[in-house]
Amino acid sequence: MLERLQLGINSEERSQMLRSLGQGLARLLPAQSVRTALRARELVCLPACTAHQSQILNNVGSYRGLTIGVTRYQGEEEEGAEAEGKKIDPSKDRTRVIPVDTSIRYLLSDAYKATYGDDPVWKKYRRNFKGQRPKKKTRKTCIRGGMISAGNPCPACRDEYLVLDYRNVDLIKQFISPFTGAILPPVQTNLCQRRHQELVVAVLKARDYGLLTHDVPHRQYNYKEYYQHWDESQEKATS
Template identity: 50%
Template structure:
C-alpha cells in the first residue's frame, strides 16, 4: 500500500512538472511574439469632457428624501415590484439550522451596499423610513398587536430596525399612527376591603 502510494505521488509530480514546463513554454514572451519593452508604458489618464462628471464626484448611492419616497410608494413602479405585499414578504435569508440568527448590523458601509443580499430596506434606495411615510411604516407593524415586527420575521438589518423604532415612535407622537395603550390591570385589594365591604 505504501509503495503504491509513493509510486502514485511520484507519477503525479512528474506529470505536473511536464504540464508546468509546457505551459511556461507556451506563455513565454518569446513564443508569443510580444516585446516586453512595449508592455511597461505609463498610463496617462484621459481628460474628461466638459459635460462629463468623474466617477469620484458622483455619490455611490442616491440620497432620496421622504417626499420622493412617499411618491414612490404610490407609483406604478412600486406596484409592479411589490404589489400589495409588504416589502419584506418575498425576502428570504439563508442560514444553517431551523432557528434564524439575528440579522446583520448594517448593509451599507461607506455609502455603498457592502453585502451580497442586502435587507429589504437597504436594497431599494427609494424606501426611506420617515415618520410621514406611513404606508411603509405600517408594513412593519403587526395588525393584531400593534407592535413592531421582529427582525427575524422582516429580515431588515439592525441599523434599519433601530431607525424604524425611532420613526414609529415619532409617527405615533405626531399623530400619523395610532398608539395602542396597554390594558392596565389594577390590584383592587389596595382600594377595596372585601371583608368589610367598603373602601379603604
C-alpha cells in the same frame, strides 16, 4: 529583486552623493518608500526603473542611511491609478439622499405596485445563511462607505426609495403587527440591525406626533387588596 551595485568612487564623493540624494528623496518620495537600511559603502537601486524614477534618481538624492523603495513606490502609484479609474456601480451607490416626499410618491406609483404588489416589502425576501437554521440576528449593516457591501441586502437597503421616516406612514405600517400593534422583529422582516433601529425611531416618533394610532392596554385592579375599608359603592364610583 533589488540589486546592490558597488560604486567605483572614493569615500568623499560617495558620502556627498548619498547626502544630496537623501535630501531630494525626502521631498519627492513618500516616507514609507524610504527606509533606514543602507550601509555607507553600498547603494540599493532597482536595475529597471521607469522614466520618472530614473529622473528622480539622477537629479536628487538621499542622505546616508536611507534606502530607495522603488518597487513599493511603483506599487503605490499603480494602486492609486486603479482606484481613480475604477467605475462605481450606480445600482450599489447609496450616497444620494432620497427625500421623504419622493419615497411617499414612490409608494403610490405603478413601479412600486409592479414590484411588490399588495404584499409588504419584506414578504418575498429570503435571507442567505449558511446551514439549515438562520442566525438569531441579522447583519449589522448592508451599506459601508456609501456602497452596498452585501450580496443580498435587506429589503430597506436594496431599494433606495424606501425611506424609513416617521412621515412615511404607509411604509412603516408594513413593519407593525396588525394584531398587537408591536414592531415586528428583524428575524421576521429580515432588516439589518441599522435599518431596524431607524424603524424603531420612526415608529416611536410617529406615535408621538399622532400619525400612528396605538391602543393603550386597560387594566382592572381589585382595590380591596390595597384598601381595607373598600366597599362596592366606591368601586362603582371609580369605574
